Amino acid sequence: MRHRVLIAALALTTLGVGAALADDDCEAPMADWQPRDAVKQMAESKGWTVRRIKIDDGCYEITGRDAKGDDIEAKVHPATLAIVEMESEGGDDDDDEDDDEDGDEDGNAGNSSLVAPDSQSAAPLTSPAPRNPLLNGNSPPSAVVQ
Amino acid sequence: MTKFAAALALVAALGLPALAEAREVTFTTKLKQYGGPGAYIALYVTDGNGQYQGTLWMAGGKSKYYRHLGDWKRATQGDLREIDGITGASVGSGRTLTVKLDLADALIDAGYQIRIDAAVENMGDSPGEIVAPLTSSAAGQPVAGRGYVESFSYSM
Numbered sequence: 287m288r289h290r291v292l293i294a295a296l297a298l299t300t301l302g303v304g305a306a307l308a309d310d311d312c313e314a315p316m317a318d319w320q321p322r323d324a325v326k327q328m329a330e331s332k333g334w335t336v337r338r339i340k341i342d343d344g345c346y347e348i349t350g351r352d353a354k355g356d357d358i359e360a361k362v363h364p365a366t367l368a369i370v371e372m373e374s375e376g377g378d379d380d381d382d383e384d385d386d387e388d389g390d391e392d393g394n395a396g397n398s399s400l401v402a403p404d405s406q407s408a409a410p411l412t413s414p415a416p417r418n419p420l421l422n423g424n425s426p427p428s429a430v431v432q
Numbered sequence: 433m434t435k436f437a438a439a440l441a442l443v444a445a446l447g448l449p450a451l452a453e454a455r456e457v458t459f460t461t462k463l464k465q466y467g468g469p470g471a472y473i474a475l476y477v478t479d480g481n482g483q484y485q486g487t488l489w490m491a492g493g494k495s496k497y498y499r500h501l502g503d504w505k506r507a508t509q510g511d512l513r514e515i516d517g518i519t520g521a522s523v524g525s526g527r528t529l530t531v532k533l534d535l536a537d538a539l540i541d542a543g544y545q546i547r548i549d550a551a552v553e554n555m556g557d558s559p560g561e562i563v564a565p566l567t568s569s570a571a572g573q574p575v576a577g578r579g580y581v582e583s584f585s586y587s588m
Contacts, residue, residue: 375493418518420485420539426518426533427531429489429491430529431521431524431529
């Protein structure tokens with residue numbers, strides 16, 4: 287009886303982990319994964335300069351620069367090579383390398399992955415005017431962290 | 433001269449109402465010394481029923497973490513077009529984020545609310561950190577957050 291309870295608990299735990307993993311961005315059996323060279327080729331066909339390809343959340347993640355020279359981070363489905371998520375930071379010269387496996391670029395392992403590299407900066411951060419109905423589009427918002 | 437006067441009248445007719453439709457508002461969010469990494473903060477507007485109207489600022493640059501801003505994520509489905517051009521760095525412990533923008537006049541004293549969702553890695557998410565009325569009488573009145581925000585206020 288005790289064994290049955292243990293097995294049930296184990297099954298529930300495994301299901302729970304499965305549910306948590308289901309939240310990941312990409313799901314593809316390893317057999318369907320395209321090689322890194324195919325990812326690099328896809329990126330270069332778009333005019334990107336690849337700095338690094340790593341695996342994150344079950345997807346390939348490409349860091350590099352796009353054809354305009356802006357820093358990019360693209361999450362790519364490992365089987366279809368479709369772009370799942372794309373971030374671009376124009377004129378960002380910081381080093382996006384992240385070797386600490388915590389998903390950020392702060393260089394710290396563990397609990398810092400929500401920290402942007404310039405979060406301690408007091409310099410004004412201005413952005414191009416958004417098409418936002420709440421705002422007067424003639425003057426972009428500005429933000430300062432002090 | 434007549435043409436000049438006509439042009440001037442046209443500029444006044446077209447330009448002045450546009451200026452009158454927006455008001456410069458400064459939102460100040462001071463964080464507690466919570467002793468963790470930088471906080472992601474979404475500053476956005478809802479109507480009186482909590483219906484999402486739009487985002488004013490997103491502090492935190494990595495979109496993969498926006499899902500931790502739960503109410504904002506639910507309202508926007510995480511659509512990055514909502515924050516196109518209005519993102520900046522995350523805000524460190526004990527620091528103050530000051531956002532200055534020209535807000536549509538129609539949102540002020542019209543039953544709208546300003547809201548903040550906040551999240552810190554490994555320290556938990558705080559949706560609905562701040563819910564404050566967007567009114568000229570509430571301007572300048574500091575509001576305490578329920579998690580990471582020590583005080584929030586705006587001036588106009």
